[in-house]
Amino acid sequence: MARESLRVAVMAAVQVLGDAGVPSAQVDAELLAAHLLGIERTRLGLTPLVEGEWVERYREVISQRARRIPLQYLTGQAHLGSVTVEVGPGVFIPRMETEVLLAWAVQSLAQIQAPVVVDLCSGSGVIALAIAVARPDATVYAVERSAGALAWARRNADRHRAGGGTPIHIRGGDFTDERLLTDLDGVADLVTANPPYVPEGTKVEPEVADHDPHEAVFAGADGLDAIKPLISVAAGLLKPGGYLAIEHDDTHGDSVPALLSARRILADVTEHHDLAGRPRFVTAQRVRLQR
Structure with missing residues (x-):
């Protein structure tokens, strides 16, 4: 030929x-x-x-x-920061919008030695792994409830460890389960989360509608079904002075910061935009103890 x-x-x-x-x-x-x-x-x-x-x-x-089969399913890979993870059916595909959250998260740890990081709704584990690569001295936990996504997270964590990377700790279960994270209450320097946040009924691209797991994308009529309980759990995980970053829908630029601001235990609530200039994630800091 x-x-x-x-x-x-x-x-x-x-x-x-x-x-x-x-x-x-x-x-x-x-x-x-x-x-x-x-x-x-x-x-x-x-x-x-x-x-x-x-x-x-x-x-x-x-x-x-x-x-409209996702590009990442065809290549078997997705990228975030300096990390490449394996992806396929059953796991949410990391998006470029999360790059800005990752950069903020890594910067928040700049002055903290041997930080403890908890990544909720971890999916493929990409945020947890990207932080572990940026901060090899960190102890990183990745939490995921979906059995399908959990299998991908474990595969990526094993691949990372086999390549000489600092191991991350995978926990399978719902973050609202009080038994799952009890030992981490009040110890995290940083909590990150890219939860499901798209309002039900929102028109999305075929790659999302037909291939991303529904539970990893949609979260009730207003898109806040996961974020509302997540805020309480994350606040409990943080040590005084610890940082929180939650990705959200671009229609949540006012509502999610308001939810965080209503929590007296959280301060410095700040809204951030993605690379396209859209509201994308919110950050806060747990109030420090008074001396």
Whole structure:
């Protein structure tokens, strides 16, 4: 089978994905080509020709993406900060919007030695692992109730440990279960959470509606069914002076900060925006003890 132009194959893929409504057609076409070639996307220009058999495999994976199967399911990977995790059916796919929360979380620990971190609604474990990579001296706990997501979190934690990374501690169960986190009451320097927060009935992209687990995305009529109890649990986990960061829907820019501000044990409540300028996460600090 004759060799073919990679550039032509990618251009055709961009057209297919664009016609299917994929919003990032150019990027996805290039990323999938790089994935199948086993190279970085930036090195595609160094591969002018590809085998005809490769083009057939590429067309098949492009047809899958055109059916709105998530890019990350096709590559088997997702990224956050400096961490790459394995993902697939049964686990929420990490999004770029969480990068800003991660950066804030790591910065909040800058002056704390050997911090204790608890990541609630951990999903694939990506936030917990990214913090563990940034702070190898940290003791990090990842909490997840979904059996499907928990399997991915454990797989990623095992892969991280096998690569020489500091182990993180995985706990399976609902964060509202009083027995699950009793030993961590009042010991956390930082609590992070990317809980389900989309209001039921909200129109979302097919990648989310058809592939992300429903329970990891939607949270009641106002999207606050998980966040409301989470605030109480997180406040109890924090030591005096400890920090809290919760991701939320872009319609929650007023409501979630108000919920935190209503808790007398929390102070310095601050709303933050994502890279697109939308309200995305809120932070607070547990009030320090009076001397």
